[in-house]
Amino acid sequence: MVMVTAWPCVFSYDGPLCRAIHIVTKIKAGGDILCLLSKYLHWDRVPPGNICSTITSTLNALLEDKRLTFQKSRWYGEDLCPTAWDYVFSLDLLCAQLGWMWTDTHVIRKSVWLILNTWLLETQTKRWQFRNVSVAAVIRLLGRLGQQGIKENLAASVENLTKSIIEFGTQKVLEDMPWEVQLSLIYASHDLAPSNPKATLKTLQLWQQKFTKPVPPAVTKCISQISFLSSHMDQKKPNNFL
Structure with missing residues (x-):
């Protein structure tokens, strides 16, 4: 009792x-x-x-909640506030019940990429619909959701998401992407790295050369971990005999 x-x-x-x-x-x-x-x-x-309608309403609330902020972190440089993480963890938990393939089709393809592509256009027109903190939270959400696919042994499918994240970042990281959003891309790329560690490592190293601000310790740690994963996977490849 x-x-x-x-x-x-x-x-x-x-x-x-x-x-x-x-x-x-x-x-x-x-x-x-x-x-x-x-x-x-x-x-x-x-x-x-209902789980599906709650996913939609929670994602909309993440975009509209004016309380969301970035907060300084000695380890991460710039991190999401606890309220933003509540949205990310909530969506991650709900989507996990429906599986990676459903999540990829109904959440990532139909909603999340629309948000990110809209934000890219906004940076050109200066007509803001989505705040940077909301975009950073959505990117971190992608990293969390992609880990579901890795856990379900669908790394090949997650690799497409990894490529899209890299392409998205490459479009803006060399220009004027806000530092906080750049960091969210790095951490999301780290979450997705097991699907393609070599490509992820190469991209992060290229981005790192363009950084104009001090790199937080977490970024260095992420790159180090992906480098180890990449070299470890190379060692596991079978030898080719001609």
């Missing part, structure tokens, strides 16, 4: 991550546990919501 009385406290926080946890918990619960949770978390009166 102690656990039962604690459930409302654990799930009582208002925010996108809490809503995502409610939805996933209801999906996974069954039998008596589902009945108890429905009663003590009041799901009978206020259902957690």
